[in-house]
Amino acid sequence: MMLVLVILLNIIGLIFKDVGALPCLTDELKTKFDAVRKALGVLQTSIDDKIESLQSDVKNKVKKIDDDMDTLVSDFQKRQWKKYNGHCYYYGNDKRTWFLAEQNCKQIGGNLAKIEDEAENKWIKDNRSEKDHYWIGLTDLNEGEWRWSSDQKVATYKPWHSGSGNNGVNYNCGLIYHTTSYTWVDEPCTSKLRYVCESHFCY
Numbered sequence: 001m002m003l004v005l006v007i008l009l010n011i012i013g014l015i016f017k018d019v020g021a022l023p024c025l026t027d028e029l030k031t032k033f034d035a036v037r038k039a040l041g042v043l044q045t046s047i048d049d050k051i052e053s054l055q056s057d058v059k060n061k062v063k064k065i066d067d068d069m070d071t072l073v074s075d076f077q078k079r080q081w082k083k084y085n086g087h088c089y090y091y092g093n094d095k096r097t098w099f100l101a102e103q104n105c106k107q108i109g110g111n112l113a114k115i116e117d118e119a120e121n122k123w124i125k126d127n128r129s130e131k132d133h134y135w136i137g138l139t140d141l142n143e144g145e146w147r148w149s150s151d152q153k154v155a156t157y158k159p160w161h162s163g164s165g166n167n168g169v170n171y172n173c174g175l176i177y178h179t180t181s182y183t184w185v186d187e188p189c190t191s192k193l194r195y196v197c198e199s200h201f202c203y
């Protein structure tokens, strides 16, 4: 399109050069004017069509984003995520291995919960729907180095139950213990347990 525009501008330049040199409008010059005018009309239509097409593309993309957001919000509401301190939590009561639990949390918009302090730990435990163990996002795939699945950061707050947290290379996933204490236990990742997901996205 730029090339067409440059050619047209050159033609227009030539015509105006001719106009300056001639005392009156000749038939030949009139024909050139008509031809340029027609070409400019075609160019304008082409630009108008392009703008219309771009506007339509942008409109469709905005609509898709709005629809995706609506779906996400409705999915959150359907799943009954619970809100605490700006984050949302989902208690999965279908028992899964740690890895499948983490996979499900990712599919629905989060990770297994990252518990950073006593208040969050207490809130998560108190809001469980069942008095049972729940996987959290803690693993020591490098033995003894407990990290959070959501950001791979080393865990600092770790309220291990007595005798837990150092049970060796076959016990690499963390869970909230089912007892009344607010403590955690390390467990083989292949055990099938309930789980708690956390998401930064809250509707």
Ligand SMILES: [Ca+2]
Binding pocket: 087, 113, 114, 115, 116, 120, 198
């Ligand atoms: Ca957290």
Ligand SMILES: [Ca+2]
Binding pocket: 140, 143, 144, 166, 167, 168, 169, 170, 171, 172, 173, 186
């Ligand atoms: Ca371990």
